[in-house]
Amino acid sequence: MNEARPLSIPVILGTTRKGRMSRHAAQFIWEQVRKREGVITELIDIAELRLPVDDAGEAIKDPRFSEAVERADALIIVSPEYNHSFPGLLKHVLDSCLKEYIHKPAGIVGVSAGIFGGARVIEHFQPVLRELGLVSIFWDVNFGSIHKVFDQSGRLMDDAYIRRTDKFLGELIWMAKVLRYGREHVSLQ
Amino acid sequence: MRCASCGTPMNKHAEKPMTLTGDEIILAVHTCPNCGKVESEELKGL
Numbered sequence: 001m002n003e004a005r006p007l008s009i010p011v012i013l014g015t016t017r018k019g020r021m022s023r024h025a026a027q028f029i030w031e032q033v034r035k036r037e038g039v040i041t042e043l044i045d046i047a048e049l050r051l052p053v054d055d056a057g058e059a060i061k062d063p064r065f066s067e068a069v070e071r072a073d074a075l076i077i078v079s080p081e082y083n084h085s086f087p088g089l090l091k092h093v094l095d096s097c098l099k100e101y102i103h104k105p106a107g108i109v110g111v112s113a114g115i116f117g118g119a120r121v122i123e124h125f126q127p128v129l130r131e132l133g134l135v136s137i138f139w140d141v142n143f144g145s146i147h148k149v150f151d152q153s154g155r156l157m158d159d160a161y162i163r164r165t166d167k168f169l170g171e172l173i174w175m176a177k178v179l180r181y182g183r184e185h186v187s188l189q
Numbered sequence: 190m191r192c193a194s195c196g197t198p199m200n201k202h203a204e205k206p207m208t209l210t211g212d213e214i215i216l217a218v219h220t221c222p223n224c225g226k227v228e229s230e231e232l233k234g235l
Contacts, residue, residue, distance in 0.1 A: 005225065070227050099229035102203045102218045133205065133218075183202050184222035 007039045007073040007176050014079040014090035016047040022111045024150035025143045026078040029109055032165045033076070036173065044068055046093045053092070061096045069100035074176035075134065078109040081121035086128075094132065102133035103183050105175035107168055109141040117142025137175055139168040190228060192221035199228060 011033060013026040026043060033041040049062050069075065079086045108125050110118015122140050129136050141164055143149050149158050156162075190199045199219035207213040217230040 071225065073225075098205075099216060099218050099227055102205070102227075103220075133203065180225070183220040184200055184225070186200070186202060188201050188204060 007173065007180070008041070008071045009033055009039055009074045009076060009172065009176065010042045010044050010068050010072050011076045011078060012090075012093075013043060013045045013047075014077055014093075015082075015087045016089050017080070017087070020080065021113075021146045021150060022078055022080045024154040025109060025111050025141075025146065027154055028150070028156055028161065029076055029078060029141065029165060032162070032169060036169060039173065042068060046090060049093060051089075051093060051096060056092065057095055058098060062093075065093065066097055066100055069097050072100075072104060073180045074104055074172050075101075075106045076109060076172070077106060077125070078111065079118065079121050079125070080111040081116075081118045084120045085124045086121050091128070094128070098132065103179050104134055105137050105172055105179055106134040107137050107139065107141075107172045109143065109168075111143045111146050113146060115144045117144030135175065135179060137168075137171050139171040141165055141168050190219050190230075192224060192226050193228065194226045195221065195224050197221050197223040199226075204232075 011026055011030040013023060015022050030041060030043045033039060049065055051060050051062060079090055106129050108122045110122045112118045126136055151157060192199050199221050201217060201219045203218040204214045205216040207215045214232045217232060219228045
């Protein structure tokens with residue numbers, strides 16, 4: 001493995017809704033990733049991509065998003081739960097790439113106003129991740145009752161999320177290292 | 190296939206099937222072990 005190259009793990013903020021509390025969750029996760037040695041990260045806000053909605057798929061690929069995902073060794077997707085699933089525009093963005101995802105792990109951070117912490121959106125993501133060639137991990141971060149976890153300024157009010165996120169990142173980074181080795185050194189034939 | 194960025198031979202690690210039988214492969218994916226660049230071969234257009 002090329003140990004000199006740091007792992008790249010971008011955090012995708014998966015909603016464009018005004019007043020989104022998921023932004024605080026994404027910012028928090030991004031800050032936790034930044035603390036990890038040997039890992040570089042960036043926060044990708046899908047609201048800033050402004051993909052067209054009169055077409056879909058790889059035809060509307062955004063070069064910055066594509067390059068960030070191609071560089072990535074793992075993805076963290078922060079998604080609120082809207083009507084028991086993920087935001088349509090998040091799917092629209094994810095559908096714009098394919099080869100960039102294959103054999104890379106993805107961790108999902110669910111966000112909800114209610115107590116379930118995005119558990120249903122995380123479940124809904126599984127077949128989508130699989131079809132994109134991403135590899136799901138069995139740790140998630142569930143931000144339930146999000147208005148009680150962060151205040152309006154984004155200050156974390158429940159320190160338990162630091163420990164939970166640490167476990168989640170430990171698993172994701174292990175998978176990122178193993179799958180990078182596989183992509184780069186283990187041939188299909 | 191060699192990496193377009195650094196010239197290193199790339200590792201082919203995936204073929205994506207289109208059908209339930211796996212008889213049609215739509216994409217083969219290669220990754221550069223030196224710089225991580227990803228290249229794909231489109232084997233059947235959608």
